[in-house]
Amino acid sequence: MDTPTLLAHLENHDTALTLPRGSTLRWDDADLHRAAHTDDAEGYALLGLAPGVRPWQRARVLLQILAASQAGLDEPARDVQARVARVLTLGLPPAHVITVLLALRRLRANHKHTTRTALRFVLEHPAADALIAARRPALLDCFEHALGTATARGCARRIDGGDTGSDYLRRRLLRFLTDPAAAADRVQALYRTTDTAPDTARDTTAPEAGMPDDPVLPDDPVLPDDPVLPDDPVLPVDTVRERPATITATNRGDIAATLVHLYRGGPAEDLYAALGRYVGAAAGAFPRFAGTVALVLDASASMRGYGDREWAVLSQAAALRMVLSQVCDRLEVIEAGGDERAPRGATDLATGVLDALGTDPDLVAVVSDGYENVFPGDLARVVASLPRAGITTPVVFCHALFTGSDDLTLRRPAPSLPQRGFWHQDDFAELLPWMFGHCDAGAPWLRAALHARLDVLDRQADGLAARLAA
Structure with missing residues (x-):
């Protein structure tokens, strides 16, 4: 499969x-x-x-x-x-x-x-x-x-x-x-x-x-639109995700919001304590990944943003890194440009991918806003050459977005790579299965995560049946 x-x-x-x-x-x-x-x-x-x-x-x-x-x-x-x-x-x-x-x-x-x-x-x-x-x-x-x-x-x-x-x-x-x-x-x-x-x-x-x-019934009765028919599931499989009417740098999940306050010079001691709690809670929703992920983290100047969007994209990328650090047995981080606290310079993702492959990972994940401006097209050329060099390690591209409707027309440096966007902490629930599903080491992780999800839904179904019986 x-x-x-x-x-x-x-x-x-x-x-x-x-x-x-x-x-x-x-x-x-x-x-x-x-x-x-x-x-x-x-x-x-x-x-x-x-x-x-x-x-x-x-x-x-x-x-x-x-x-x-x-x-x-x-x-x-x-x-x-x-x-x-x-x-x-x-x-x-x-x-x-x-x-x-x-x-x-x-x-x-x-x-x-x-x-x-x-x-x-x-x-x-x-x-x-x-x-x-x-x-x-x-x-x-x-x-x-x-x-x-x-x-x-x-x-x-x-x-x-x-x-x-x-x-x-x-x-x-x-x-x-x-x-x-x-x-x-x-x-x-x-x-x-x-x-x-x-x-x-x-x-x-x-x-x-x-x-x-x-x-005497027809072969297959027509199902007409009838307002009497209950339309909604009685057991929601996916959590209803409330989205803010106006998206800002600080309403994209608790981890990213805390990071934005830290980047802007907030009270570090209290914020770091809260950050640890938020990361632990988010990582606790996932099983342990018994493998190695090499994360190419774009820390160039464009990731910082400006105005009302300052730190929004980078904080979300950093939030993903922190969650992965607690989920993965081994996480190798390769920063392209500056670093999380001081993003600077241009974006060289191709060199980052080559450095990441040198750590012998099960999966390489590139996290970037998609602006490649050192050698445009270099990442696409490097990725295309990997199979010819006998390198089969899967590489995926994770788009760090400001909103889910960002225009990515000029932000796909390697169109052949599997790509997925994320802008909110809630997106990690779909992003991590997608990421780990690309590598062999991710198969047992994905099965364990879905078994745990089935157990939760099964208990909810039991509770629903018990309430009805009462």
Whole structure:
């Protein structure tokens, strides 16, 4: 699995899954997802939880892990996929999940883990009652596909007749659920005819009496825009990031703000104490990276900035260096120009990269505002020559920005390098996985980070279930 390529795709490709009537499922990157799942099913599922992944890409990950057989997977991999599926059914907009479940019907995919996930979404989602009211035909289709039409209707007839726990219900329905007590009312709601329900026809072969008419549904019910449908996930996978209306040098995260005050001559003792706390808290959110990163830090005059932007960009670059110093087993810093406290001179990134490669790192990360003004184009030429010299160490370019919308037209000194921008401390949550994903030493780090993220989301899902049960 090419982790950097896949991660970049998950973060940038936001085309919706669609189910055109009478046509095949439109899934424009299916081959990429299937290949990644085949190569590493557990790692692929975890990548769906990486910070910054687009909702429709998370929906694709959910579709792939539910559509694929788990034959040949060990128990830990199956457990990860089950937990990721649970988190995603709660962490995606309900309409996305309904589309995924209808796509499984179109693909005729129905494994035990598929059945379990579908039934728990239809019958146990925190907003299940509202979802059934808004999308009854679609959810009925999902329910009948999960169990099989005959079995689903057989269970519904028994529930309608007052059966709450017979052997038939336990073996065919209740064993898939975590809250069997809530199933009866919702199964009845699925089969309840309303004024807006599709036309119905009596199943004359049914042996039980008193069962509501079985709906005759289209192949794939259309999902109309309905304000009754809850739009928001009940379990936010990504932290909501509040952005200031006006960006200044001191509202880009606690570490950078403290550094700006230090650079401007603030009370050093108190500020250094606060700085240590902020860096420790930020670094504590990441596992330890058991490798070497060589950081080429641009400390030229342009990094200082001027006016209201003075120290803003350099402070953010320094904040990244400080966090990496606590995350990495070994961090080699090569400054280009002056130094953090006295930025000066022009930018010579190419020499910095060559010096960085001499430290035998697992990864070289260039952190710069992108203005190369000693020998323009030199970094691009050096980078292009590395493979011909037999150097395979990955090199990435981290753009230090003032805002996320900076114009980088003249600030890409090596367009062939993998590049990513950052302007706020919150961006580190996406920046570090992207950086470490480019080197072999980063694979165990990324897996550990995503496992920790899954554990946190799993606990939040448990807490949500407990509150609903209470």
